[in-house]
Amino acid sequence: MNLAQIGLRIRRRRREIKKTLQTVADESGLSVGFLSQVERNLTGISLSSLVNVAKSLGMPLRSLLDQPTQTEPDSHEGQRQVYSVGNSAQRYERLSSTFPGSALNATRLHYPAGYRSETVSHDGDEFVYVLSGSLQYSVAGQTYLLQAGDSLHFDAHKPHDIANVGSVEAEAIIIGTLALFDDVQAD
Structure with missing residues (x-):
């Protein structure tokens, strides 16, 4: 999922649940300016920050980011996505x-x-x-x-x-x- 899709999904969900940028920023430990830049696709966001934003928005992380699954307890060099x-x-x-x-x-x-x-x-x-x-x-x-x-x-x-x-x-x-x-x- 590209940055534009992530920013759009964050903004859409935030507006859907009627939360302000300030509220989501406060709940996710980010600045309003940074979160605004993420929503407008002007900057990237780390995985841990995205987890915090998803939590604030009451949505699973997989709604914002496609991640590889790891179904087996072992993983091997050169085989991980x-x-x-x-x-x-x-x-x-x-x-x-x-x-x-x-x-x-x-x-x-x-x-x-x-x-x-x-x-x-x-x-x-x-x-x-x-x-x-x-x-x-x-x-x-x-x-x-x-x-x-x-x-x-x-x-x-x-x-x-x-x-x-x-x-x-x-x-x-x-x-x-x-x-x-x-x-x-x-x-």
Whole structure:
């Protein structure tokens, strides 16, 4: 699903349920200006921010984003579908499956050189392990420079953002408790 479709669906749903930009921004932890830009297809949005917006709008994430399913407990290099949110240059690989009661969600992220995310906060924990490149995380005003082999674990309720501060693509594995996938499988 491209960025224009995501922005249009967000705006349509927000108006349908009669919520203001301010209300959705407040409930999703984003600024009004940023959310307005997303609705007008002027900027991309991260997966975690999109989860927060979907929650505010009372809709499943799959209504805004086509994600690959992961029905088996194992996944293999070269066989996972790489996807992005809209036309974003940031790419995701789903690493984890879902099942009733599962709490962890794992993704492999590819951050192009120069990438900078919006500031977000959300439920749960977040754990980052850098595979390659240089990433700078800011968590509640504290800055962490992470290189290949470095990790960071933090309370995701705290405002945080990420930037690729290197000159090449960076990759990281992120594991968190935020429900990134809403395709719960039967036992």
